[in-house]
Amino acid sequence: KNQVEQSPQSLIILEGKNCTLQCNYTVSPFSNLRWYKQDTGRGPVSLTIMTFSENTKSNGRYTATLDADTKQSSLHITASQLSDSASYICVVSLNYGGSQGNLIFGKGTKLSVKP
Amino acid sequence: SAVISQKPSRDICQRGTSLTIQCQVDSQVTMMFWYRQQPGQSLTLIATANQGSEATYESGFVIDKFPISRPNLTFSTLTVSNMSPEDSSIYLCSVAPNSYEQYFGPGTRLTVT
Numbered sequence: 759k760n761q762v763e764q765s766p767q768s769l770i771i772l773e774g775k776n777c778t779l780q781c782n783y784t785v786s787p788f789s790n791l792r793w794y795k796q797d798t799g800r801g802p803v804s805l806t807i808m809t810f811s812e813n814t815k816s817n818g819r820y821t822a823t824l825d826a827d828t829k830q831s832s833l834h835i836t837a838s839q840l841s842d843s844a845s846y847i848c849v850v851s852l853n854y855g856g857s858q859g860n861l862i863f864g865k866g867t868k869l870s871v872k873p
Numbered sequence: 874s875a876v877i878s879q880k881p882s883r884d885i886c887q888r889g890t891s892l893t894i895q896c897q898v899d900s901q902v903t904m905m906f907w908y909r910q911q912p913g914q915s916l917t918l919i920a921t922a923n924q925g926s927e928a929t930y931e932s933g934f935v936i937d938k939f940p941i942s943r944p945n946l947t948f949s950t951l952t953v954s955n956m957s958p959e960d961s962s963i964y965l966c967s968v969a970p971n972s973y974e975q976y977f978g979p980g981t982r983l984t985v986t
Contacts, residue, residue, distance in 0.1 A: 801979045807973060861975065863916045
C-alpha cells in the first residue's frame with residue numbers, strides 16, 4: 759500500500775532555533791518527493807521538489823534531503839522565524855507515465871515557533 | 874506558476890442543503906483537481922476534472938454527491954450535495970501545469986451544522 763508517514767506529528771521550537779522534520783514513504787513507482795508548507799486557512803505552497811537522483815535541495819532557510827534507498831526524506835529549517843509556524847506536508851508523486859494528480863500525501867507536521 | 878482563487882472562502886451550511894464551490898485559475902490548464910482535507914488529516918483527492926469530459930472520481934467519491942463542472946480551461950465548480958456534518962472539511966482546488974509542479978487554491982472551509 760502506498761503510504762507517506764511524517765514525524766513528529768507536532769513540534770514547538772523557539773524562534774531562531776533549527777529543526778528537522780522527517781518523512782518516510784512506501785510508494786511505488788516513485789516519481790518525485792515534494793515538501794509543502796500550509797499556513798492555517800491557506801492552501802499548500804511548494805517548498806522543494808526532488809527526483810530520484812537528487813539528494814538535497816534548498817529553498818532559502820529550508821533544506822530537504824532525500825535518501826531513495828531507505829525511502830526517507832527530511833526537511834531542515836534553519837534559524838526559524840515566527841512565520842515558519844505552519845503545517846509541513848510531505849508528498850510523493852507516483853510515476854504513471856507522466857500523468858498528473860497521482861500524489862500521496864502525508865498528514866503533515868504542525869510546527870509552532872514561539873518568541 | 875499558477876494563481877488560483879476559490880469562492881467562497883468559508884461557509885456554514887445546514888445539513889441537507891448543497892454548496893457550490895468555484896475555482897478560477899489565471900491561466901489555461903488541462904487538468905484540475907479537487908481535494909478534501911478533513912480536520913487533522915492529509916489531503917484526499919476527490920476527482921480530476923478535464924475540460925470537455927466527465928470528471929474522474931476516486932474510490933469513495935461519487936458524482937451524485939460531488940458533481941463537478943468544467944466549462945472551460947480556467948474554471949471549475951464542485952458541488953457538495955445533501956450535506957451532513959461529516960462533510961465539514963476544507964475543499965481545495967488544484968492544478969498541475971506539468972508532471973513536476975502542482976499548485977493549490979486557498980481552500981474553502983465548510984462547516985455543516
